[in-house]
Amino acid sequence: MERTLAEFIAYLHTTKNTSNNTEISYQRDLKKLIRYLDGQNIHDFAEVTSLDLKGYLSELKSENLASSTISRNIASIRALFQYLFKEGRVTADPSEELKPPKVEKKMPEILSVQEVDRLLKQPNINTAKGLRDSAMLELLYATGMRVSELIHLQVSDLNLQFGYVICHDTDKERIIPIGNVSKRALAEYMEHGRDYFVKNKNEKSLFTNCSGRSMSRQGFWKVLKGYAEAAGIYRDITPHTLRHSFAVHMLQNGADIKSVQEMLGHSDISSTQIYLGMNVAKMRDVYMKAHPRH
Structure with a gap:
């Protein structure tokens, strides 16, 4: 079964163009399933029945896992068996009857404009590290991009002359405008900061760590945490918090939902509509323009 799992992950990577994080998630979930099946003396996916899978889900529920975690496990199992059925490795799909639990949608954590302003003022722009960190934070808030997209940006994706960045999302790309504050921070970083880290002239990554290699998610998360504490923001914020805050602040200032989408x-506008219920009109008269730092 381990070999079949490896073949499934390879299929996701080469055929479905899934992200590394998605593949890691599938692998983790399905390895746990395999351990359970081994304990039930089942060593071939072709032997698995819907009753076996329901027994596994009962065990997951007994661990008091979150509904979202159980739903993700079900999605992983269904994807695997759909692949096996399509490949003719199983004669029936035992996962068809699995139904995910209802997941209560939590409202995302949002920073106020004042909190964002304090956060973005924390980097010491008299140092190369501060210039890099300021450019990253400003760009993340200016565009609302995902942190995975931010750290995979290349120098060629940035166009300071016309004020936009090309953002890559799996097999798609989109062009996002950047405002003057972010544009200035990026220009300062490119002129006075990046060469401090990057010694290899062939390095294409826009943002690197202190060793001159591409910045990691964990590396940026630590950077953000440090500045959040320095700014007196003690909530559990993540890079995604700036993405959520970007969306809400844009809508609060009159940006249309289609443009924000x-x-x-977002491929589905329903993913964007969650932000509409978050006091969209409350601060409309506070700002002069659609984005508070433009």
Whole structure:
């Protein structure tokens, strides 16, 4: 079964163009399933029945896992068996009857404009590290891009002359405008900061760590945490918090939801509509323009 799992992950990567994080998630979930099946003396996916899978879900529920975690496990199992059925490795799909539990949608954590302003003022722009960190934070808030998209940006994706960045999302790309504050921060970083880290002239990554290699998610998360504490923001914020805050602040200032959807890269507008219920009109008269730092 381990070999079949490896073949499934390879299929996701080469045929479905899934992200590394998605593949890691599938692998983790399905390895746990395999351990359970081994304990039930089942060593071939072709032997698995819907009753076996329901027994596995009962065990997951007994662990008091979150509904979202159980739903993700079900999605992983269904994807695997759909692949096996399509490949003719199983004669029937035992996962068809699995139904995910209802997941209560939580409202995302949002920073106020004042909190964002304090956060973005924390980097010491008299240092190369501060210039890099300021450019990253300003760009993340200016565009609402995902942190995975931010750290995979290349120098060629940035166009300071016309004020936009090309953002890559799996097999798609989108062009997002950047405002003057972010544009200035990026220009300062490119002129006075990046060469401090990057010694290899062939390095294409826009943002690197202190060793001159591409910045990691964990590396940026630590950077953000440090500045959040320095700004007196003690909530559990993540890079995605700036993405959520970008969306809400744009809508609060009159940006239309379709434009925000396109900037965020949401394929379904329903994913963007969650922000509409978050006091959209409350601060409309506070700002002069659609984005508070433009």
